[in-house]
Amino acid sequence: MAVGQGEFTHQKRPRSRGTVALLVLVAVGLTSGSWVITGPGDVRGELGQSVTVECQYGQEYRDNRKRWSKGDDYWSSSTVVSTDDPQRGRTSMTDNKIQRLVSVTIDNLEKSDEGLYWCMIESKRDSLLESPPISLKVSEGSRGITGPKEVRGELGQSVTVECPYGREYIDNRKRWRKGYFYQLSSTVVSTDHPRVGRTSMTDNKTERIVSVTIDNLEKSDEGFYWCEINILFNIAERTSFSFKVSDGSQTSRPDMVTTTLATIYKRALTTLPQNAPTTEAASSTESLGSILPNRDIVLNVRRVWGVLRWVLFGVLLLFPLSISCVTTFKRKKTAETLEMGSAVVEGGEEQRR
Incomplete structure (x- = not known):
């Protein structure tokens, strides 16, 4: 209908309903024909890992040559692998004609593998039928260490x-x-x-x-x-x-x-x-799990202990230092007291003279 309305705005005399219907059918036919092979819109992988992309095609294209190309536009893209040349470097292609599925695998992913890709079919009229663009993103993957709960x-x-x-x-x-x-x-x-x-x-x-x-x-x-x-x-x-x-x-x-x-x-x-347990032994296993503390409580206790151990470490480190300071202070006070006593004795002797 969008085509029909466009025609109406530029023509003084509207076209007949039959003409409008024909234009709509032509537009739908062109649109559906341009996607004879489909694939995922976005694909993500991790550095050093592998990723597989699958593209589905119609029954009538089982025996046609398929390509996997890379480039911002399909007409200027370069072929990476094809059904005639299915292995190049880290990229390989397989064509399952029974399921009508072409699969492309990239091993040991690198950052340079990111970009736009296209699944293509060579038609018998020497023309290319391309899929919608497929965007591949490569991330650095998980950090740290993970495991089951x-x-x-x-x-x-x-x-x-x-x-x-x-x-x-x-x-x-x-x-x-x-x-x-x-x-x-x-x-x-x-x-x-x-x-x-x-x-x-x-x-x-x-x-x-x-x-x-x-x-x-x-x-x-x-x-x-x-x-x-x-x-x-x-x-x-x-x-x-x-x-x-x-x-x-x-x-x-x-x-x-x-x-x-x-x-x-x-x-x-x-x-x-x-x-659900059916034996007495199984029931004891379940009761063992029920008496264990909650995981969140355990994590909180661990955090508190992590702080307390540093506090204890600081106390143990400062204790001998404080003992040394107190001892030094007492010695100094004793020396000052002795000096004052000596001065008083000397002053008394001078007065007697």
């Missing part, structure tokens, strides 16, 4: 916990600690000592994930754990979570019987559900 396992089974970290900490020492309060926790394993008893640690520097596995789970493995990255002396980045071990007698769904429970930042932080 809660992990569950079964007696006698194994469990693996994964903690992703920022690329700035690739070469730093990682530690796995156990203890409800961080200051009172103890190191179980580290990248320097990756295996102790049933617990082992691996550090995947490519994906920036530190993984800890506990084999043959026991009830004593329950508790509060910390994934930690050592930065400088006693300064560290860390994240904490609780770990519970059940006896496996309660009714569980198939998706709960898993030896690996890894909930990480890049794969969406999730908390595995737990069905």
Whole structure:
């Protein structure tokens, strides 16, 4: 109708309804024909990681050549890969003709990969049919270290916990600690000592994930754990979570019987559900979780303790200094008293003379 109204404003005599309908159909046909291949509008990735972009096309273009081009405008863009040349450097292309889906993957993302991209199809009339522009943004990724909030396992089974970290900490020492309060926790394993008893640690520097596995789970493995990255002396980045071990007698769904429970930042932080307990042992496990302090309370206690320990450190540091000052002051006063006494005695002797 927009075309028809435009025509009406420039013509003294309005066109017939049939003419207006024809113009609308032509406009719709041109518009729909220009997007025979579609793709996402915005794509985001992280430095050093991989990203895959998928573009859907029509049934009639299954056997046509497809291109992946980069540039601000599709007519001036340059071809990166195509179905004839599907691999160039870090970029690769696949064409699934059954699902009519062309996929492009860029590995080991760099900042220079940012920009506008186009999925294109070469038609039989030597013309290019392009998708809407696809904007790729590359971020620096997550910083610090993250991990799950809660992990569950079964007696006698194994469990693996994964903690992703920022690329700035690739070469730093990682530690796995156990203890409800961080200051009172103890190191179980580290990248320097990756295996102790049933617990082992691996550090995947490519994906920036530190993984800890506990084999043959026991009830004593329950508790509060910390994934930690050592930065400088006693300064560290860390994240904490609780770990519970059940006896496996309660009714569980198939998706709960898993030896690996890894909930990480890049794969969406999730908390595995737990069905209602059906045995007395399971009830005791639930009651154990109910008597633990609230997580917010624990964090507040840790903050208060962090302040108090520096206050105590200052007191211990100032105590010997204050003792030294008091001793020096007393010695000085004693010396002054002796001098005054000597002066009085000398004055008395002079008067007697």
